[in-house]
Amino acid sequence: MRRYVTYLFTLFVIGCTTQGEMNVPVTTETAAYLEPHRLQFHFSPPEMWMNDPNGMVYHHGEYHLFYQYYPDSTVWGPMHWGHAISKDLVHWEHLPIALYPDSMGYIFSGSAVVDHQNTSGLGNPDEPAIIAIYTYHDPEGHPASRRDFQTQAIAFSTDKGRTWTKYKGNPVLPNPGIQDYRDPKVIWHQETERWIMALAVKDHIRFYSSPNLTDWKEESRFGETTGAHGGVWECPDLFPLDGRWVLLVSLNPGGPNGGSATQYFVGDFDGKTFTAQDNSTRWLDYGRDNYAGVTWAGIPERDGRRIFMGWMSNWDYGQKVPTTPWRSAMTVPRVLNILPTPAGDVVTSVPARELAQLRGEPVQFIITKDGAIKTASGGIYNLEMEISNGGNEMESFELHLTNAENDTLLVGYDAVNKQLYIDRDKAGKTDFSDNFTGRQTAPFNPGRKMISLSLLVDTGSLELFVNQGELVMTSLFFTDNPLSHVTFHSSGPKLMVYGRWFKLSAIWDNYVGM
Numbered sequence: 001m002r003r004y005v006t007y008l009f010t011l012f013v014i015g016c017t018t019q020g021e022m023n024v025p026v027t028t029e030t031a032a033y034l035e036p037h038r039l040q041f042h043f044s045p046p047e048m049w050m051n052d053p054n055g056m057v058y059h060h061g062e063y064h065l066f067y068q069y070y071p072d073s074t075v076w077g078p079m080h081w082g083h084a085i086s087k088d089l090v091h092w093e094h095l096p097i098a099l100y101p102d103s104m105g106y107i108f109s110g111s112a113v114v115d116h117q118n119t120s121g122l123g124n125p126d127e128p129a130i131i132a133i134y135t136y137h138d139p140e141g142h143p144a145s146r147r148d149f150q151t152q153a154i155a156f157s158t159d160k161g162r163t164w165t166k167y168k169g170n171p172v173l174p175n176p177g178i179q180d181y182r183d184p185k186v187i188w189h190q191e192t193e194r195w196i197m198a199l200a201v202k203d204h205i206r207f208y209s210s211p212n213l214t215d216w217k218e219e220s221r222f223g224e225t226t227g228a229h230g231g232v233w234e235c236p237d238l239f240p241l242d243g244r245w246v247l248l249v250s251l252n253p254g255g256p257n258g259g260s261a262t263q264y265f266v267g268d269f270d271g272k273t274f275t276a277q278d279n280s281t282r283w284l285d286y287g288r289d290n291y292a293g294v295t296w297a298g299i300p301e302r303d304g305r306r307i308f309m310g311w312m313s314n315w316d317y318g319q320k321v322p323t324t325p326w327r328s329a330m331t332v333p334r335v336l337n338i339l340p341t342p343a344g345d346v347v348t349s350v351p352a353r354e355l356a357q358l359r360g361e362p363v364q365f366i367i368t369k370d371g372a373i374k375t376a377s378g379g380i381y382n383l384e385m386e387i388s389n390g391g392n393e394m395e396s397f398e399l400h401l402t403n404a405e406n407d408t409l410l411v412g413y414d415a416v417n418k419q420l421y422i423d424r425d426k427a428g429k430t431d432f433s434d435n436f437t438g439r440q441t442a443p444f445n446p447g448r449k450m451i452s453l454s455l456l457v458d459t460g461s462l463e464l465f466v467n468q469g470e471l472v473m474t475s476l477f478f479t480d481n482p483l484s485h486v487t488f489h490s491s492g493p494k495l496m497v498y499g500r501w502f503k504l505s506a507i508w509d510n511y512v513g514m
């Protein structure tokens, strides 16, 4: 079923406001989301290149997802903001491109907020403006040996994000002569009643404040001597969570398993300065494929969740993965919380509850020795397991996710090295990049305690949530057929596994083109 491709050819016109005036006709070929390796319950663009999620904001019952997009190729190029909306965080409707590059540059990553009090004056009495805050990247700067080619700018929409006007006074934050100066994430700081921007500046974060989103003043800097510094800092996010403040910082390269990854700091933010609880490096996700993720703005207080989504790829090989006519997908939406531990506060991530609507009836199982869990049809599923060793020290175990071709994805616990791991070396295509193989590991020591695992398995991705999201690993794989067969192997005769297996349904069933 997944081997043939259906295309719908759609001709449509995008009505877009660039500096308030342009209408650009675009021809788009859209796919029916059944191509090889097309993920079935993750967001991906119909075609062409996507990287970071941008401008995530909830407004009038719609979750907006903008994203770094190059509509002319399946590799990175002049960046636009692609756009999709969802009413439930699970099913997505594609909308026309929101922001096009212009004479000031490409449209790099950034955020969006709803300006309820019209502090910017860009809204109107009937409708508050959604303000997008993004980086302009002037492609002529680098070749000309300039360093000031990334600046911060805004655009606004008063029609629920359907059309956008770039602000006439851009840039709102000029460049002070620093080459890496980008990815503004703006929040409303309730206590001081002003906007705060977290900006990635080469190897640290700068915080700026503004009364109106157009005039910005530097408040403080964080991170030059804290955290991981194996690469450039990008895509920050700052938010309150469970009585603390969290700062997310992506960096590339320098991740725990190579290439791109996202670290975080828990601490306090007093409206000016961020102070971290300690100097440790903590990773939001140890897998290779969760980068540049940030959280939604505007989630109503009665909901109160902090909802995260990341780009499910890695700059090490993202532009080479064997998919066509599109490249890249996002992680599932995840809810973040703080877990206090003796070693300090940890940020946990679990799939948003809305995903449960995709579940079929649970199939329960118990395994007391090596065994097969379930032969699934369809191959997209959620497997939940509690693994214990009768109160003894946890022993090594391994899950094999396989198909009829014997492609095998390994997920395991190594009791000698006290590590969890994912190994995709024998799980389908790997030769498109020298950087794709190699075991992905995460330090983990359950001691005598039970381990709970939740695996979200799509046709080409695994998201592993351990102990209610205390540890997370996300990894892509490229098999021709889904890994619908799972077996459990253990060295310890007493390991007990209680589990539930849920078949998941696809989110694109009703997809009929843009």
Ligand code: FRU
Pocket: 051, 052, 068, 079, 108, 109, 135, 182, 183, 234, 235, 292
């Ligand atoms: C992160 C990133 C951002 C930048 C964007 C460009 O993946 O490098 O720092 O704004 O991608 O597409």
